[in-house]
Amino acid sequence: xxxxxxxxxxxxxxxxxxxxxxxxxxxxxxxxxxxxxxxxxxxxxxxxxxxxxxxxxxxxxxxxxxxxxxxxxxxxxxxxxxxxxxxxxxxxxxxxxxxxxxxxxxxxxxxxxxxxxxxxxxxxxxxxxxxxxxxxxxxxxxxxxxxxxxxxxxxxxxxxxxxxxxxxxxxxxxxxxxxxxxxxxxxxxxxxxxxxxxxxxxxxxxxxxxxxxxxxxxxxxxxxxxxxxxxxxxxxxxxxxxxxxxxxxxxxxxxxxxxxxxxxxxxxxxxxxxxxxxxxxxxxxxxxxxxxxxxxxxxxxxxxxxxxxxxxxxxxxxxxxxxxxxxxxxxxxxxxxxxxxxxxxxxxxxxxxxxxxxxxxxxxxxxxxxxxxxxxxxxxxxxxxxxxxxxxxxxxxxxxxxxxxxxxxxxxxxxxxxxxxxxxxxxxxxxxxxxxxxxxxxxxxxxxxxxxxxxxxxxxxxxxxxxxxxxxxxxxxxxxxxxxxxxxxxxx
Numbered sequence: 001x002x003x004x005x006x007x008x009x010x011x012x013x014x015x016x017x018x019x020x021x022x023x024x025x026x027x028x029x030x031x032x033x034x035x036x037x038x039x040x041x042x043x044x045x046x047x048x049x050x051x052x053x054x055x056x057x058x059x060x061x062x063x064x065x066x067x068x069x070x071x072x073x074x075x076x077x078x079x080x081x082x083x084x085x086x087x088x089x090x091x092x093x094x095x096x097x098x099x100x101x102x103x104x105x106x107x108x109x110x111x112x113x114x115x116x117x118x119x120x121x122x123x124x125x126x127x128x129x130x131x132x133x134x135x136x137x138x139x140x141x142x143x144x145x146x147x148x149x150x151x152x153x154x155x156x157x158x159x160x161x162x163x164x165x166x167x168x169x170x171x172x173x174x175x176x177x178x179x180x181x182x183x184x185x186x187x188x189x190x191x192x193x194x195x196x197x198x199x200x201x202x203x204x205x206x207x208x209x210x211x212x213x214x215x216x217x218x219x220x221x222x223x224x225x226x227x228x229x230x231x232x233x234x235x236x237x238x239x240x241x242x243x244x245x246x247x248x249x250x251x252x253x254x255x256x257x258x259x260x261x262x263x264x265x266x267x268x269x270x271x272x273x274x275x276x277x278x279x280x281x282x283x284x285x286x287x288x289x290x291x292x293x294x295x296x297x298x299x300x301x302x303x304x305x306x307x308x309x310x311x312x313x314x315x316x317x318x319x320x321x322x323x324x325x326x327x328x329x330x331x332x333x334x335x336x337x338x339x340x341x342x343x344x345x346x347x348x349x350x351x352x353x354x355x356x357x358x359x360x361x362x363x364x365x366x367x368x369x370x371x372x373x374x375x376x377x378x379x380x381x382x383x384x385x386x387x388x389x390x391x392x393x394x395x396x397x398x399x400x401x402x403x404x405x406x407x408x409x410x411x412x413x414x415x416x417x418x419x420x421x422x423x424x425x426x427x428x429x430x431x432x433x434x435x436x437x438x439x440x441x442x443x444x445x446x447x448x449x450x451x452x453x454x455x456x457x458x459x460x461x462x463x464x465x466x467x468x469x470x471x472x473x474x475x476x477x478x479x480x481x482x483x484x485x486x487x488x489x490x491x492x
Contacts, residue, residue, distance in 0.1 A: 008171055008178035010156070010213035014241045015232070015461035016223025016420070019181045023152055024053060026179055028060040030150045031067060038149040041068040043075045045155050049418070050074075053154070072163060073097070073124055076131040080144060080166075084134045091130060095120045096322075096331045098386060102126075119329065128162040135169045145173035155417075156182030157206045164205035171212065180213070182206055185236050186458050188414055188451050201446045201454075220244050223420055223464055227252040232461050234440050234486055235453075248276075248465070251489040256425075256470040264427065264470040265297050271491065272423035275465040279407070285421035286410035287459045293427055293472075294410040306411035306419070316394065320350035323390040327371050327379050339375055349374060357394050364388050413455045416462055424463035426456075428471045431479050438482050 013019045027042055034040050044050045047070075054069045068078060077097065085091035100123040105112040113126050122130075135141045151170060153159065159167070159182075170176040184206045219242050221229045226247035233240050254271060258264045265286070272284060286294055286303060294303055325332050336346050353370065356362055364387055368379045379387070411419065413426075428434035437456025439445055445453040460467060469488065471479075483490065 006177060006214075008180065008209065008213040009216050010210050011179070011181040011216040011218055012183065012210075012239060013181055013218035014183050014221060014236075014239050015186070015458075016221040017183075017218040017241070018220070018222050019183075019218070020049075020052060020056070020154070022218060023154060023179070023181050024056045024060065027053070027057055027067075027150075027152055030152075030177070030179075031057075031061045031064065034064070034066065034149055036066065039066045039068055039079070039147055040150040040152075041070075041075055041079065041148055042152040043070070043072055043154065045071060045158055047071060049154060073127050076127050076166065079147065080131040080134050081127065084140055084144070085130060088134060088137065088140070090133055091117060091122060092120050094331050094334050095122050096325050097122050097124060097127065098322075098326050099124055099389070100386065120331065121326075121329070128160075128166065132162055132165055135166060141169055142173060142175075145170050145175050148176045150177045150179070153178070153180040154182075156180040156209065157184045157187040157204065158182070159205050159209075161199070161205055164209060167209075178213075180209065184238070185454060186417060188417070188454060188458070198449075200449065224461065225252060225465055228461075228463055228465075228467055231467070231487060232457070235445070235457050235460075237442055245464075252465065253467045253486075253488050254469070255483050255488045255490045256468055257475075257490050257492075258470065259472055259474060261294070261297055261427070261472065262300070264472075265301055265425070267491070268423070268425045268468045268470075269301070271468060272466050275422050277422045278464065279422070281407050282423065283407045283421045284409070285416070285419060285424045285462055286408070286427070287413050287416055287424060287462065288427045288429065289413055289433065289455060290429075291410060291412040291415070293429065298410065301408065303408045303410045306409055306415055316354060317347065317350050319390070319394055320353045321346070323387065323394070324350060324353065324371070326386050326390070327367070327383055328375060328377055329380060329383070335375075354394070357391070362391065362395070364391065367391060413459045414451075417458055420462050420464060422464050423466040423468065424459070425468045425470065426459040428469075430473050431471055431475050434469070434471045434475070435479055435482065438479075438486060440486070 011022060013022065027040065030040055042053055044053065050070050068075070081091060086093045098121050100116060100121065102109045102113050102123050102125055113123055116123060117126065135144065148170065151167070153167065167178065171178055184204065187201065187204055187206065217239060219239065221241040222244045224243065225245045226243040229241050229243035231253045256264050256267050258267060269284070272282060275282060277283065288294065291305055297303065298305065321332060325335065328335055330338065332346065335341065336343065356366070356370065364384055367387055371377055371379055409421070428437060433452065436448070436452035437459070439453050448454070
């Protein structure tokens with residue numbers, strides 16, 4: 001990759017294409033050309049994805065201080081907000097970032113956000129809009145863009161309009177090489193546009209960026225066998241994948257014609273018991289639009305729910321300190337200054353909180369007592385909801401036993417992006433829902449405003465060796481014909 005700003009590269013890659021591997025290859029090559037006075041940034045949507053890229057890159061090249069790998073929000077914080085927000089009076093100097101759901105205020109969300117920011121509490125949802133304001137200042141924009149020689153963006157289908165505008169400043173300034181990878185068929189509107197009106201599928205930022213980029217499609221599928229790849233190819237005309245794994249020469253996309261969930265799960269486990277596996281034991285994934293679909297059988301079949309609470313920091317201690325910061329209405333730096341704490345003493349407070357949580361039942365009341373006794377600070381009632389959410393997240397980390405039943409995971413389809421398993425069971429609650437998932441007409445899929453079609457595609461492309469589909473309601477003749485037309489074999 002030449003170290004000069006050229007037309008952006010967009011690598012369109014379907015499920016199992018090795019998108020992360022391909023991007024790490026590109027990053028490793030760019031690092032070799034990276035000037036010491038400029039930065040390379042790799043942007044992801046979760047800390048887990050950032051850690052994966054960081055770990056794989058460390059196998060290839062020695063870590064460098066001017067290589068940044070992190071989430072969208074950590075990127076704008078590091079390169080836009082930290083150096084410029086106070087300078088331009090966009091944000092106060094003393095501030096903390098918090099997962100405040102401002103959208104629950106409805107039409108009052110903007111005023112609520114402004115009031116929070118005046119108090120030094122910046123909702124995550126405000127970080128992108130504030131960054132956009134900063135980049136509209138020509139001199140500042142040129143300095144920010146000049147710092148970055150390379151920007152890599154993972155899961156580009158999930159980039160929203162605000163983040164696209166930020167990236168477009170880098171493109172127009174022509175000082176930064178842009179490389180993006182994603183799959184528009186895995187775009188889920190409600191994931192990207194929470195609290196906002198989403199664009200229709202044909203107008204998402206991915207396609208706007210594609211018009212300005214050099215295409216670099218990846219058509220290989222390294223995850224699934226040939227039967228599953230051929231099945232999935234029926235749902236798209238833009239990118240036909242080629243299976244790297246061979247055909248198994250037997251049906252591997254099956255319909256389980258039971259309507260009782262217990263019967264469905266039992267039959268699924270029997271069917272998938274002897275499939276090929278890359279693990280020590282067969283791994284299974286259970287998917288539905290709502291994770292709660294499997295609540296009635298979770299204990300019976302030892303299913304482990306994939307958490308819907310994502311970490312904001314890389315460590316539990318980081319989460320504990322962030323929670324204390326929210327409760328104290330101050331940034332961590334200011335807390336240390338006002339309460340005359342060394343960095344070690346501040347970390348010790350977080351460690352104490354984690355120890356109390358690990359010891360057993362611990363709720364908001366106990367937390368407030370802890371903060372009052374430790375810091376002599378009265379916790380604002382407006383912080384109680386955030387504290388409760390933070391405590392539940394930390395408690396879930398302690399109580400979750402990933403090793404006990406890691407081979408049997410259940411999840412909502414939205415939370416399953418990025419997951420894979422030897423076998424996958426996809427359960428529809430109604431026949432109408434299943435019809436949406438099985439829709440192959442391109443215009444119907446593009447016009448789907450409720451994610452149903454693409455949710456089906458995300459679910460159907462998680463398995464490595466076997467896909468089982470079921471419905472909790474009796475299917476009609478039309479749906480039965482759809483199953484036959486798609487080559488889905490019903491099992492008894």
